[in-house]
Amino acid sequence: MDWQALTESQSALAVIPLKLRELAERRDVAKGETLFRLGEPLRRVFCVLAGEVRLTRHARGGMQIVLQRSRGGFFAEASLHANAYHCDAVVAESGAILRFPARAFRDALADDAAFRDAWMSRLARELLKSRAQCERLGLRTAAERVVHYIESEGAGGSVTLTMSRKAWAAELGLSHEALYRALSRLRAERALAIEGNRIALAQAKPAARRR
Amino acid sequence: MDWQALTESQSALAVIPLKLRELAERRDVAKGETLFRLGEPLRRVFCVLAGEVRLTRHARGGMQIVLQRSRGGFFAEASLHANAYHCDAVVAESGAILRFPARAFRDALADDAAFRDAWMSRLARELLKSRAQCERLGLRTAAERVVHYIESEGAGGSVTLTMSRKAWAAELGLSHEALYRALSRLRAERALAIEGNRIALAQAKPAARRR
């Protein structure tokens, strides 16, 4: 089995029992491909290794509702506890995925205490992160979101970004222009120290919020 | 034990084994009260019955970072798998909470298969909901968020709200004025049918996005 996985996926995969790993199938997927559809009986559990998968529903009137965009790691964890998929899964960016038989996955969770604990702990951590992300997206200004991100995702008041700023902007729910402007303003106000990918909050007061 | 709990809490509490329930302590809490602080050893697990609890960290410069606002149900689930709390918990609105001894909670998860499955399933469902909420908050217009909410939280293209519109606006990350305006515009465009607390999407095309 070729385990060329992303960092996030790796940590999630690390705990998977060998028996279950052997049942995993790695598959390259192309943009537009459908992994499963709403209502189909649940047969497989998926994990994104590369690319992007979107879970969507179709609203009346053709509008597409995105429930989740996954760029690494498991998705639709709730499906595991259901009998059918509750949405569509479509590849939004070509990449690779891992497929596990749902039954074997459930059996492993039931039989392997270590795996179960790790899985539960992972769910809890993901939930924590997702809720912090919700709070962040509720903030109204770019500067507030940047500070919130550094405090909640970083350590000791600083983060080392593992992505481009453009990708960071997307995660913060901002246009990249808005992020660049916020960063340069915060730096000018001495509220942030920026050295390449390392971004640190200044000890000083957060300063005014003027443009 | 007096179980006057919220709907959400009830569904979460329903699965708790009797032995663990008997160890629960109900406590009325007043605004401003601190339930635990960052770094303290983990002794208890909490569940909000009424009011609001906020999980926060303090940023350099005194700014307060809200990681999560909980208005019903368990919070800081990730703490269960850690040895210490990773943030502060402060009562933001007076109400009541339930306290469980952390050790007994962990023991129950380890010993009681039904409880464990229900807990895991609840975590997965919460994660699903939280991720959908993130996607929703990433949408830029009030109208889009309303439609997204109805499609993802409702059933068959309609929802019956269990809260005031003001509270709904807060959940959608909007001012209440913005929500009222979006609703009346969507109704005028025949994109929404509104009857009291029941709000349904029209079959027709979503119409233009003009003010």
Next chain:
DNA sequence: CGTACTTTTGAATCGCATCAAATCTGGTGG
């Protein structure tokens, strides 16, 4: 009946998205 809160509409302002365009960067092939 009175108080507190929600619902609703109006007007002014703010911050971000968007469109545009220039510069910079890393990597590729000649």
Next chain:
DNA sequence: CCACCAGATTTGATGCGATTCAAAAGTACG
């Protein structure tokens, strides 16, 4: 090594939608 390209970074101008402040009308509840 250099020309070149794709993508990221950066700055500017404009418009839109939401926030905010303000205020009126409706509603629930004691």
